[in-house]
Amino acid sequence: MSEECTSEPAGAIRAIDEHSVHQICSGQVVLTLATAVKELVENSVDAGATNIEVRLKDSGAELVEVSDNGKGVEEANFEGLTLKHHTSKIRDFSDLIHVETFGFRGEALSSLCALSELMVVTCHESSQVGTKLVFDHKGNLVQKLPHPRQQGTTVSLQQLFYTLPVRHKEFQRNIKKEYAKMIHVLQSYCIISTGVRITCTNQTGQGKRNTILSTSGSQSMRDNIGAIFGPKQLQTLLPFQQVLPGDSVMDEYGLKDTDLPKQLFVITGFVSRAEHGVGRSATDRQFFLSTTVHAILLR
Incomplete structure (x- = not known):
């Protein structure tokens, strides 16, 4: 056949x-x-x-x-x-x-x-x-x-x-x-x-x-943020505070002032407080914008 x-x-x-x-x-x-x-x-x-x-x-x-x-x-x-x-x-x-x-x-x-x-x-x-x-x-x-x-x-x-x-x-x-x-x-x-x-x-x-x-x-x-997610969300927010390493950290890693980069990056934004009942189980309210660096972490 x-x-x-x-x-x-x-x-x-x-x-x-x-x-x-x-x-x-x-x-x-x-x-x-x-x-x-x-x-x-x-x-x-x-x-x-x-x-x-x-x-x-x-x-x-x-x-x-x-x-x-x-x-x-x-x-x-x-x-x-x-x-x-x-x-x-x-x-x-x-x-x-x-x-x-x-x-x-x-x-x-x-x-x-x-x-x-x-x-x-x-x-x-x-x-x-x-x-x-x-x-x-x-x-x-x-x-x-x-x-x-x-x-x-x-x-x-x-x-x-x-x-x-x-x-x-x-x-x-x-x-x-x-x-x-x-x-x-x-x-x-x-x-x-x-x-x-x-x-x-x-x-x-x-x-x-x-x-x-x-x-x-x-x-x-x-x-x-308050206009989009409501005033209740504002009560949970903490602003980022970007600080240079202190003396103890410098000593721990053996660094000097001359070793630190100047304005390598700048990050600003907000994060939710780490308290019971404040967090979210999803990542649907995490936002990042890369200009300096802006970050919004509502979780």
């Missing part, structure tokens, strides 16, 4: 079309709802906003919208706002070492264009009237209309991930987990963004819009 070969010869290797490449690569930049919100909030902070509103519909499955009162976008930058490899942050590779902002505005918006229906309403500080901008999935500007708005920018994402059917189905199925992760990420920005009022609301169906979290724009990180 002869055995028939059923395998087909491999097809010719061909280049993937540019549109599909952009979708696939963008899916590796914006992986989750949390990533999308993070990128938009960072853009608002980089734009000098003191008031940022995150509005969700159906926990972000239907709509994600981030609005701010930052500097806005100049008309000269409308065309390049969402194009790949377009940014105001660097001009060549060597500029990377000098970047002190959160990220590359154009790269994030380019990826979000490929994964959703993206619309921007912006009014630059030098403009008298705002502008509504609509982009296609390649980041090309397809519509520009006058639109009333005070200074700042609003970015709206409808149907996140719908251009990737398998990813979109998974996103819809796991929306509660995606939403919970997004809230945790947003909490970290609320805590560390002193002088910035951040509000997040969610609307389910045609129901009422509910406030999920908000800060008051205080200059104090401690106040921000």
Whole structure:
């Protein structure tokens, strides 16, 4: 009895079309709802906003919208706002070492264009009237209309991930987990963004819009912690006190003053008191920000 070969010869290797490449690569930049919100909030902070509103519909499955009162976008930058490899942050590779902002505005918006229906309403500080901008999935500007708005920018994402059917189905199925992760990420920005009022609301169906979290724009990180986790949490906090080693420690390790590095690092932040009933069994309230080094350990 002869055995028939059923395998087909491999097809010719061909280049993937540019549109599909952009979708696939963008899916590796914006992986989750949390990533999308993070990128938009960072853009608002980089734009000098003191008031940022995150509005969700159906926990972000239907709509994600981030609005701010930052500097806005100049008309000269409308065309390049969402194009790949377009940014105001660097001009060549060597500029990377000098970047002190959160990220590359154009790269994030380019990826979000490929994964959703993206619309921007912006009014630059030098403009008298705002502008509504609509982009296609390649980041090309397809519509520009006058639109009333005070200074700042609003970015709206409808149907996140719908251009990737398998990813979109998974996103819809796991929306509660995606939403919970997004809230945790947003909490970290609320805590560390002193002088910035951040509000997040969610609307389910045609129901009422509910406030999920908000800060008051205080200059104090401690106040921000209280706004997010409640005044009871503030009662358990102790600030970090960074001190140089004393004489006894110096003697124990045979060190001299000249052996100690000067300002090797600076760490500030808060930790919960080590008392019975104060701690937490989970690590969901531990936050670290690496600038100097900020640490928030609520446990």
